[in-house]
Amino acid sequence: MEYRMQQTPPNQDKADHTPDATGRRTFLAKGLLGTLALALGGSAVNLKSLQAAAQSGSLKPAAFSMQGKHPDLVVLSDRPWNVETPPHLLDDRVTPTDRVFIRNNGLPPGKVDAASWTLTIEGESARTKKVFTLAELQSKFKHYTYQLQLECGGNGRAEFSPPGKGNQWGNGAVYCSEWTGVRVKDVLEAAGIKPDAVYVAYYGKDVHLSGDTSKVPISRGVPIKKALEDESLIAWAINGKAIPEMHGYPLRVVFGGWPASASGKWVDRIVVRNKVHDGPKMNKGSYMVPARPIPPGAPAPDDKDMRIIESMPVRSLITYPKTGAIVKGKKTLQVRGHAWAGDLEVKEIHVSTDFGATWQKCELEKPVNRLAWQHWKTQVKFPSTGYFEVWARATDTAGASQPMVVPAWNPGGYLNNACHRIAIQIA
């Protein structure tokens, strides 16, 4: 199911259900045709010829490199890049850029000239069409910096049974880094917003996986109200530096607390819509859950009976210690991590060392700004030697807390916020 980035390629995939002796997956796919589409030049790739090439077996794997990412990140797929961060690597208060998970829906645009990059604001509900260069955005509008938590709508998907569609994420498709840019609202107001505005959506310069340049890989967005919040940014920097290619260089939008797919990368166009946006991956169940719960495995309802995921649910991670700790010579343990709750705040967090029978309250910090994750810590005591699990359960300001089992089944396998668990042995 996955491979570690530091491993050398035996160019084989031992299929996900046959882990090797260490329990790791040791393959490193050589990367299928890498950038075939780009190699074929800027012109549209004809699907027929792609099909012919594929069926003739003439598409050969190409080598790839992982652009300075932490070597222990777990690669779920290299085309598109889907790479997750094991929870213990998310221990920093502000996630370092090399530990940020990657979820790409298409191929990054390749060579980008930031000096000539422009952002167009338009759409039915924009009063005027405006075009800004990156330099103009930076000089015309006030800059803001916020720590914002971004989580994939499918984080935790691997626990759904029957499995949900899409990448089988563990718990590590989440992070909280520091973004710098201008407010979406300042830029939209420069173009003018009509009173009938409903949705604000992005288009980016990424390329569809098929290489077909007439297809848009993904174009999503948020309702106008969310777009106009102070923390909604058009950003060019993460953790004080230019955004890396994989994360949207040179410009992207960031809507903290919502499925990270709403925060488009490589953005060159923002549209103000007079209806709910209808771009690719705003339909056919993408980033949607049933409006009324359905039994596990039931057929996916039509879109009209689904709701688009907005604010993400309350959740937490134990980032220290790493799961699998053998504790020798004592029966106490420091544990810590982060907690977040979409648009809301986390009110309290508890841990249990007895499989949920009793819970102990942890120290919890306020967020540094709205939509930043919150840090928590505590010390736990174990009654004896043996095998234990530490479970963490956060509660948001509306009173909702994390379930201990996997929550409502849904066809896309979204929104699994079941409490995080680590395994411990007291020796």
Added chain:
Amino acid sequence: MILAAAAFATRSRGCAKWLLQALLCLLLLSEVSCQGKQEENRQATAQSDPAALADSVEAAALPPPDSDVVDGIHVPTGLIADEGYVLVRNNCISCHSLNLVKNKRATREGWLSTIRWMQQTQGLWDLGENEKPILDYLARNYAPDDMGRRKQLTEVEWYILKE
């Protein structure tokens, strides 16, 4: 060239029919020669990898050669070595990593719905007579396990905690 021909055709109506026919012939010819090229390519790759040619249903139904199989896995692709793997290899690698396929677990209906979704929204072609053997292969080899409401913590790598 087409523009020039069109301009000419509007000037002399009598010639138009003839010209159009000539153009069509040209187009057809180039199609045919293109197909010839593809056929050549196919033959070339087939020599290095016999499975590459297997795009007939019968040939594709064969399991992979033993030399390519380790622990039930077809090493070059990582797919489970079973009848029909060639069809999956040939139809499913051009857009995305085969990991997307190998990581998925679904019933036949689940696989079919993913294929239909890709056909409706992502440009996947009609799989024709290959659809059935592809679905058979996927449903047989990549079926879901019932994991219940929550799995045990597995694959824990134990280490001594030093503080």
